[in-house]
Amino acid sequence: MSDAGAKKPDDRDSAVPQRAFSRAAKLASLPIGFAGRTTLGMGRRLVGAPANAVLTEVQLRTAEQIFSVLGELKGGAMKFGQAMSVYEAAMPPELVEPYRNAFVRLQDDAPPMPTSTVHRIFAGELGPKWREQLVELDDKPAAAASIGQVHRGRWFDGREVAVKVQYPGAAAAMRSDLRQIGRLSRMFAVAFPSIDVKPLAEELAERVREELDYALEAQAQRAFAEAFAGDEQIVVPEVVTHTETILITTWMESKGSLSQIISDGTPSERDHYGELFARFLFAGPNRVEMIHADPHPGNYRVLEDGRLGVVDYGAVARVPGGLPPVIGRLLRAAVDDDYATVVEGLREEGFLKPGVRIDEELIRAYLEPFVEPARHEVFTFDRAWMREQAQRISRPAKEGLGTAMKINLPPSYLLIHRVWSGGLAILSQLGATSPFRGILEENLPGFAD
Known part of the structure; x- marks a missing residue:
């Protein structure tokens, strides 16, 4: 019997099991390597190596492997790496330096899809005559990230557009990765002792559905674009059209992202774009009743005219009426050193459960990272300050983890806390x-009252 007329299997489909196996194998390699490093560390302790030196070596080797693996993956592993990469400033220099470049790579890049795959997606989503709508397309992606990549093109009406295409199988890969990462929380805790990894993975898993829904993202981006239309400092691209796995917006020319400013920016550039970044985060809730909830530097684009462009609205926190005024009131009370009011307010908002008693001095110490910048008219943020705050809070003493374990984060504040941190x-x-402080007075309800 001849098979000459039989349909050849799609090489993309036949490769799916192989890629899934490869992804699982790479993630599975992490705990195996961790076990080996831990055993090696225990052996060195037995022969007299200092405990701190052994821990640092284990942290370094663990972190190197984590980011080597995450840097090769898309889906949830990539998203998780991006989420963690914003905390790089809180880590000791000797631990960060060997893989700081990997952080930047996670924030801005990922391996691209083959051109043939991209064209198949366009035909499936926009129809076989998709080139009548998307009359020009650069097959080389302009950017790539955790669940999709972006191409530059031209719409039939002459507008230059950015075309975001979701990776095939992104949903399944993301959910699988995040489940696996949640199970690896103990290993991540060794490399990143200041970050509670398991809740971060769980929160990201809850947001997967929204981020994969380009209709929701289009709705959010339209709202931001309308609210910031004509703004002298912030640019939000307009939505042209969308399907289930394609989102087309107006093209925004940029000369890089905040990642480049972090790496190579001048002091004036750092101050300028840092101020615009902070203004956007706090202005959004008032103007749009949403918070842009994916604060990693690759989403913030540096424009030639000095404005800040903001992309990627897959993760937003909806805050009807804007940020709760109680946040501003309690922050102002903390700035005024009225911690009796702070403790009472935290209890009323559910941050302190009934029956939990906590000393005002401990709350003062624990909240200092959020309060100190608001206490000064002008504040200089830097890595040393962030490391000091993170290390103090992560200590097992009363002012650190002892206080953290008594504080409950209500679900309605999860994304607000994540974005602020x-x-x-x-x-x-x-x-x-x-x-x-001036930015808070302008944009945070209750703070200036």
Whole structure:
């Protein structure tokens, strides 16, 4: 029987099991390597090596392997790496230096899809005559990230556009990766003792569905674009059209991202774009009743005219009415050193469960990373300050983890806390000097009252 007329299997489909196996094998290699390093560390301790030196070596080797593996993957592993990369400023220099370049790579890049795969997606989503709509297309991606890549093109009406295409199988890969990463939280805790990894992975898993839904992303981006239309400092590209796995927006020419400013920016550039970054984060809730909830530097583009462009609205926190005024009131009370009011307010908002008692001095110490920048008219963020705050909070003493274990983070505040923490980390990476208090007075309800 001849098979000459039989349909040949799609090489893309036949490669899916192989890629899935490869992804699983790479992630599975992490705990195996971790076990070996831990055993080696115990052996060195037995022969007299100092405990701190052994821990640093284990941390370094673990972190190197983590980012070597994450840097090769898309899906949830890439998304997780991007989320963690904003905390680079909180880590000791001797631990960060060997893989700082890997952080930047995670923030801005990922291996591209084959051109043939991209064209198949366009035909499936826009129809066989998709080139009548997308009349020009650069097959080489202009950017690539965790769940999709971006191509430059021209729409039939003459507008230059950015075409974001979701990776085939992104949903399944993302969910699988995040489940696996959640199980590896103990290993991540060794390399990153200041970051509670398991809740971060769980939160990212909850957001996967929204980020994969380009209809939701288009809706959010339209709202931001409308709210910031004509803004002298912030640019949000307009939505042209979308399908289930394609999002087309107006093209925004940029000369790089905040990642480049972090790496090579001048002091004035760091201050300027740091201020615009902070203004956007706090202005969004008032104007749009949403928070851009994916604060990593690759999403913030540096424009030739000095403005800041903002992309990627897959992860947003919806805050009807804007940020709760209680946040501003409690922050102002902390700035005024009225911690009796702070403790009472935290209890009313559910941060302190009934029956939990906590000393005002401990709350003062624990909240210092959020309060200190708001205490000064002008504040300089830097890595040393961020490391000091992160290391103090991660200590097992009362003012560190002892206090953290008594504090409950209500679900409605999860993304707000993540964005605020991530924002402080990026400002610290930038080393920006910013009129932070003035930005809060302008944009944070309750703070200036």
